[in-house]
Amino acid sequence: MNQQAFGETEIQALRAIGLTEWESKAYLALLDEAPDTGYGIAKRSGVARGRVYEVLDSLVAKGAARVSNGKPQKYAPTTPEEFLKVHRRQTEDSLSHADEVLRNFGSRDESGSVIWDLQGRGDILNRAQDVINRASKRLLCEIWEAEADRLYSDLERAAARGVKVIVVAYGSVELPFATVFLHPGTDEVTHGLGSRWLVISADDREIVAGSVSGGTESRAAWTKHHGLVVPVTELVRHDLYKLEMLKAHGDILEETFGPALTKLRAKYGPLA
Structure with a gap:
């Protein structure tokens, strides 16, 4: 798959849950063919070569990808089901924390x-x-x-x-x-x-x-x-x-x- 083949619908869906455009394209490239090197992912996704490892590291941090320890390093995607499950749990945890913090703030601030x-x-x-x-x-x-x-x-x-x-x-x-x-x-x-x-x-x-x-x-x-x-x-x-x-x-x-x-x-x- 090349970058032109990525559907705008898929990219927008991923951006709506917090991925950048380049992260979305890199993740879709991984789903299409993996494992792959950063060079291969940059070539197929259209992500700039000078930024591809930064993008891939961000996907790993967000739970959307995994990286091997070998040389060269290769990347593989987390399945959409698993990624969305992790994302949903992180989102719920973040909302719960924000709710607690803001409620406490409101209690302190309310005269x-x-x-x-x-x-x-x-x-x-x-x-x-x-x-x-x-x-x-x-x-x-x-x-x-x-x-x-x-x-x-x-x-x-x-x-x-x-x-x-x-x-x-x-x-x-x-x-x-x-x-x-x-x-x-x-x-x-x-x-x-x-x-x-x-x-x-x-x-x-x-x-x-x-x-x-x-x-x-x-x-x-x-x-x-x-x-x-x-x-x-x-x-x-x-x-x-x-x-x-x-x-x-x-x-x-x-x-x-x-x-x-x-x-x-x-x-x-x-x-x-």
Whole structure:
């Protein structure tokens, strides 16, 4: 095979995975006829003679070729299957290393004093999934039925790795791997606020909290700011206190404050 016989498709495919044009041509020449000397490969591939050994050494380093110890040295190709297997493993290792390094860099660089403004339901739920996936000990959540399906798998994986998942649920929410408290009077709460909200607190150190029922107009905050994480997380805890008390003494509390504590809601509800 001479250099004119190399297909552009094959060369471009090899260049797409990190080989140079000369490396691609030399590798194809080796596949066509090997073992061969550097001189022979240069002649058949069109790689400059003065650069052919540099190119071949690079192929050896990349796992695409092998070299003999004799004189003259001869080169043979690694089979495409083996070469791509090695390349795939190296690529995955490189991506894993980059992911670890960049995540650690991001953790160091991220300021705990920043409160990020999230806009749009999709962006809010994406960030909520990220926060859930970073949790290592406990998740305190307030979730409406409409958002439960989207977050189900992430919450389930968190529980599987040992994270305690506790949810104040609005509407029909089934999370068998979590401790779920069904909030009474969901319709009254939704009507009173005019929207649904979402709260995710991970390990008492990171939160996503805001309204998710406005489509692209939905707004929420994401932060590790201690001054916001503490009160938002404490509000979830207070809902849990209330629901535990309703579970144990609901008849007495509702006799005093009305079904689902509607009298208290009316007393301290949103301003008109």
